[in-house]
């Protein structure tokens with residue numbers, strides 16, 4: 001079943017067309033990849049889906065509801081969450097505190113419940129702590145729980161960022177270059193984690209990534225962009241052999257990791 005649909009999506013910045021008439025759908029429960037050479041328009045599409053940028057032309061539907069005219073907080077509230085190319089964490093808080101603060105977005109107790117530590121507050125606090133613990137387990141960060149985020153190796157900081165995004169219980173998780181800066185071992189581990197997030201957490205994933213092994217290894221469907229336009233779409237085996245895709249990457253020195 002379709003979760004997200006982009007229809008003739010176009011974004012211009014002054015005279016530059018960053019995204020031009022892009023159409024694709026993301027099916028519920030799938031892992032989809034958005035790839036393309038540098039400057040192809042991938043992050044711009046994430047910014048359009050999440051409402052950070054206003055759409056110039058075209059439409060975006062989430063669960064068949066138009067979202068291209070909605071504010072970022074409304075879109076987030078509907079169940080779309082993202083991570084960023086540059087890691088955004090509370091660097092001086094512990095791993096656990098980072099996840100727990102994100103979990104608090106789900107709390108609906110009032111200031112009186114909290115101040116008087118009423119039953120509703122105590123029950124929700126217990127549930128949020130359990131959920132934070134579950135997320136740390138899922139992202140294999142339990143052993144780092146009490147470490148300050150800043151002290152974590154780079155690959156683990158990226159995993160912590162994903163745990164924080166999952167704390168918002170998204171239906172659609174957008175990952176912007178989650179394996180950037182990771183070594184091959186860390187990348188392999190991340191691939192397994194992304195599959196687990198889909199299988200155990202039940203959320204749909206759209207991922208931008210330059211690591212081709214990751215994209216080809218986990219995606220059901222891949223959308224290739226070049227100069228803002230959709231160049232190709234299909235399963236990994238089809239994309240890997242597509243002459244147009246290979247040619248687009250040749251200018252950049254070939255398909256990365258292929």
Ligand SMILES: Nc1ncnc2c1ncn2[C@@H]1O[C@H](COP(=O)(O)OP(=O)(O)OP(=O)(O)O)[C@@H](O)[C@H]1O
Nearest residue numbers: 013016017018036037038039040041042043044045
């Ligand atoms: N806010 C902006 N103002 C002006 N131009 C922008 C803006 N955001 C993106 N662009 C331009 O739009 C084009 C697409 O950029 P985008 O960041 O979406 O590419 P990308 O495919 O994500 O690239 P990369 O793989 O390098 O991250 C680029 O030419 C970029 O300079």
